[in-house]
Structures are given as C-alpha cells and as structure tokens.
Amino acid sequence: MKTKLILLTALLFVSGAVAAGDTKSGKAAGNVIEDDINLPFVDDKEVQGSWRSVDFVAEPGQFDPKKRSWDDELYLKELVFLPGGKTLNGWLTWTKGVVMHRGDKTASKYLIKKMAGAEYMFFEWKSGDYTIRHQKPEYYVLKKQGGIKRDKIDLPFNDDPQVVGTWESVDFVESPEKFTPAEKAWAGDLYLKEMTFKEGGKGGNTWWSWTKGVVMHSGDRTASAYTIKDIGGTQYMFFEWKSGDYTFRGMKPHYYVLKKK
Known part of the structure; x- marks a missing residue:
C-alpha cells in the first residue's frame, strides 16, 4: 500500500459500536468543518483502558491482523480512556462510540471489534484532510492492551x-x-x-x-x-x-x- 501524507491539524493528538448521538458537522468561517462536540455522556465499560495503534487503513474492512497496511511510522501511538468520559489528554473527551476534540471541534466515531482473539478499535482520524480539505476520514486501528487497574486502598492503619x-x-x-x-x-x-x-x-x-x-x-x-x-x-x-x-x-x-x- 502506498504511503499517503496526512495533513495534521493545528492542534495535534499526542499520543471507536453505537454513538451516543449523531456527530453532525457544519462549516465555520473559512469553510473549516466543525462537528457537534456537545454530546451527552453515555458510559462504555468496554472502551476503558489502554489502546495501542497497530495500523492505519482507509476502511475498517481493509484491516488484516496478520498483515499491516501502513508502511510508515504511526503518528498516533495510543489512546487511554478513563472513567467518566475522560482521557489522559485534557483536550479529548469521550462518550459511547465517539471521541470529542475540543480544540479541533471534531467528533470522531470509534468501533470495537473482536478479531483473532483480541479487541481492536477502529478510530476515525479527523485530521486536516477532513476539517480543511473535506475528505472522508480514514481509520487508525488500535489494539487493547488492558483495562484500568485499581487496587484496594481502604486498608486499616498499622503503625511503622x-x-x-x-x-x-x-x-x-x-x-x-x-x-x-x-x-x-x-x-x-x-x-x-x-x-x-x-x-x-x-x-x-x-x-x-x-x-x-x-x-x-x-x-x-x-x-x-x-x-x-x-x-x-x-x-x-x-x-x-x-x-x-x-x-x-x-x-x-x-x-x-x-x-x-
């Protein structure tokens, strides 16, 4: 697969299945697409945890766990979904099926599928190709690394x-x-x-x-x-x-x- 340059937005991601609401898009000044990011929170226990990028494809149906499509280094390294719609990145929030970027004003759908004994997420990559050039977003494929681990912390006091x-x-x-x-x-x-x-x-x-x-x-x-x-x-x-x-x-x-x- 030929590598394709992705135009990154001014505010970059650091390092997706039923949507909580329609991710309707509009056009703001300068003809830049802005999605509706004011979506109500709906919980999704399945998405919580760490996901590591493994591929980048034009459509989810093109992904093969045994053969990587994207030749170059993957820009998006991982996504971590915390309880309550939060992530490790302050500008990203989520509701069931959708990740909202408050800087770029994008609402990217995600879809989770079980394939070959593992969980994979197909995440819409709404870069400048989408917001500025109005192209159809392609997809990052991320593999679940694990859920969120919590320890027992209500321990009785013993002096030391x-x-x-x-x-x-x-x-x-x-x-x-x-x-x-x-x-x-x-x-x-x-x-x-x-x-x-x-x-x-x-x-x-x-x-x-x-x-x-x-x-x-x-x-x-x-x-x-x-x-x-x-x-x-x-x-x-x-x-x-x-x-x-x-x-x-x-x-x-x-x-x-x-x-x-």
Whole structure:
C-alpha cells in the first residue's frame, strides 16, 4: 500500500459500536468543518483502558491482523480512556462510540471489534484532510492492551515508626535487587523528589496516606508497597512506582529508591 501524507491539524493528538448521538458537522468561517462536540455522556465499560495503534487503513474492512497496511511510522501511538468520559489528554473527551476534540471541534466515531482473539478499535482520524480539505476520514486501528487497574486502598492503619520522616529520592530501578549505592542506575532527573511520612498514617500530600508497608493514593486508587533495608549502615526505602504503565498498560511497577534525610 502506498504511503499517503496526512495533513495534521493545528492542534495535534499526542499520543471507536453505537454513538451516543449523531456527530453532525457544519462549516465555520473559512469553510473549516466543525462537528457537534456537545454530546451527552453515555458510559462504555468496554472502551476503558489502554489502546495501542497497530495500523492505519482507509476502511475498517481493509484491516488484516496478520498483515499491516501502513508502511510508515504511526503518528498516533495510543489512546487511554478513563472513567467518566475522560482521557489522559485534557483536550479529548469521550462518550459511547465517539471521541470529542475540543480544540479541533471534531467528533470522531470509534468501533470495537473482536478479531483473532483480541479487541481492536477502529478510530476515525479527523485530521486536516477532513476539517480543511473535506475528505472522508480514514481509520487508525488500535489494539487493547488492558483495562484500568485499581487496587484496594481502604486498608486499616498499622503503625511503622521507622518510616516517619522525610525520604529523598536517590535512584530509580527495575527491582530492589538491582540497586547499588555506589552506582546510580537512572541517568535522568528523578520525577519523584521526596516523600514525607507523617505520624498516624498521613502523607506529605492530601491525596496519599500510609499504613505499615503500603502507600495508598486516593486519586489513582493504587496501593504501593514499600520496604526499608539497611545497606552499608544506611537505611533505604524501595517504593513501588505505580504509574500509568501499571494502571493502564498492565506493566510491572519499577521502584524509586529513597534515603532518609
């Protein structure tokens, strides 16, 4: 299949089945198409989770799981659908069967099909070819990677006097066994700078609390284990980092290594 250049809109996506309403389109000033994006929210449990792009086709019927059609790199890498019509991108929202882009004012339909034992989404790609050139949108094909993982966070409080205080991040490792105090594994800046554990299970921020061996995040609804080890006379904490790789993509969490101040 010959590769085809896609004219991207000014506001790009970062990195679809019954519609909740008709995605009626109109023409605004300058003859640019704007869809109706004021659609009521209708839930869709099936769509929630992480979807990774695997192909780009003119029509859903052209997709073959065994043979990729698009020769070039896929611009759209993934879509993550959160509960309540939200996504990881602030400018994208969804209702059953439709994704709304508030910047481009497009309402793109999605269709989910089960093929060869996997779930695939066919997502209308309403780029500038649609809004400016008035061409029929083609489709990204995305494969479901996993649903949204939520941990049990209503855990009873058990005290742990040794954890109380402020801990400063010193490294980020795949597993505690791979930490070496004399040699830093993570080359870049550490996103998590420090953690403050207050008495009675309170955290340094209002959205997290702790009980012995576990930190609970009320927003992400994750329960991350921590362990404290003495290495060479210094206490280090190994803290599970349950980011989107864990909650959306089903990956095993890595660990922040922190040292008590």
